Amino acid sequence: MTVENLFSRHRVAELDSEGQVVSVTRATREKVFEVIAALDVPTEIPRVGFTFEAIFVPFAKGSQNPFTGMTAQDLGRRSIRDNPPEVEIELNLEWLRTEDTKGWVGSHFDIVDKISPAERPGDTGAYTHKLNFELDTAVSVFNWLPQGNWLRNIEVEGSLDYVATGLPRAGDRFGNEVFLDNASGWSFSLVFVIPLAPLSP
Secondary structure, eight states, X not given: OEEESOSOOOEEEEEOTTSOEEEEEEOOOOEEOOEEEEEEEEOSSTTEEEEEEEEEOTTOEESBOTTTOOBTTTTTSSXXXXXXXXXXXXXXXXXXXXXXXXXXEEEEEEEEEEEEEOOSTTOOSSEEEEEEEEEEEEEOTTTTSXXXXXXXXXXXXXXXXXXXXXXXXXXXEETTEEESSOOOOEEEEEEEEOOOSSSOO
């Protein structure tokens, strides 16, 4: 579960046909449910690893299909599923190892190449690369169970996220709307990590 626009909420102005401001609205602090498939790749370098993630938002809704241009009204619906996938390639730098906390807590700083739908008016591709930074801290909530119990591998993770590039900036215009502030790159995610393989890591 991700909370977006965490520390600031940008303003968007609606313009009339002559370019005059009709109204100004402030972005809401949104909660988004995501499903993530992740593959962790350890390395021989101490405290360094990679993670590959595919991210899917199953319940997001929109008014227009970004790929076909068809609107919900064209299709005779109230809304359409607005759920294009995202991909992240992460370099993990572990600063707190689980073995240093008897298996209870681990934390790492990530430098991320985020590949997601374009968000700036000058973008020339449907998807763009965005530089992203994350601080992830995971707690093994069932670490008290006996060795060999699969539940010991389940974690609850907090992730503080900052998208540094690729988001709308002040002055960006989309049709009759113009951003008055830079879009917030900050978010926080509460993640339930359920390992699928190996079953006995």
